[in-house]
Amino acid sequence: MDLAWTDFLNSLVRDWRGGGGPAEDHLAQPAWQSAFLAKWGLDAPVPAATADLDAARRLRALLLDLAARVLDGGTIPADGIGALNAALAGAPVRRTLEAGGEHAYAVRLGPAATGWTVVLGEVAASFARTLAEMDPARIRLCANPDCRWAFYDDTRNGSKRFCEPSTCGNLMRVRRFRRRRT
Ligand SMILES: [Zn+2]
Numbered sequence: 001m002d003l004a005w006t007d008f009l010n011s012l013v014r015d016w017r018g019g020g021g022p023a024e025d026h027l028a029q030p031a032w033q034s035a036f037l038a039k040w041g042l043d044a045p046v047p048a049a050t051a052d053l054d055a056a057r058r059l060r061a062l063l064l065d066l067a068a069r070v071l072d073g074g075t076i077p078a079d080g081i082g083a084l085n086a087a088l089a090g091a092p093v094r095r096t097l098e099a100g101g102e103h104a105y106a107v108r109l110g111p112a113a114t115g116w117t118v119v120l121g122e123v124a125a126s127f128a129r130t131l132a133e134m135d136p137a138r139i140r141l142c143a144n145p146d147c148r149w150a151f152y153d154d155t156r157n158g159s160k161r162f163c164e165p166s167t168c169g170n171l172m173r174v175r176r177f178r179r180r181r182t
Contacts (some may be wrong), residue, residue, distance in 0.1 A: 001154040004040045004126035009063055009150035011036075015145035016168055028053055029061070042122060043114040044082020052116035059087055059120050063127055067150060070136045084124055144168035 011032060015021035026032035037044055037073045066080050094112035099105055111118050142163040143151040148164035160168035
């Protein structure tokens, strides 16, 4: 399942084969920024200003840290909630009434402003909704320590451990097999 916050965390692509190569950071790339904004229906200037990029990297580090904490059934400490709330404050919400669709009327929530502070607030909101409205125990970082790809495990039995069985899952299986033989 694709969520704005997993998409955002995965802007940092690590060398999942464990070659020790540098991580590829897509965050500063205008093409990544445009694609991210379009995918999540958000509006901000591209390329992002340096100060916005710094704030984005800080939020990414925070979300990675918080995701790692809840991975094994842990909880988010008060200062983590405070930091998340500070990011949420950057995204004022506008309610609109819409007619038609599944029900006769629907109240929709959307960002009340544009800009990177709002985008980052929406990303923080996506993580907050996962904690509050979905199952935080299904938040995952790929079990390959060299990968750490973020995802939400929506399999029926919640047994997904790797971003992709064919890449990281396979790699870790091969490593386990080799360890057993030596
Ligand atoms: Zn992986």
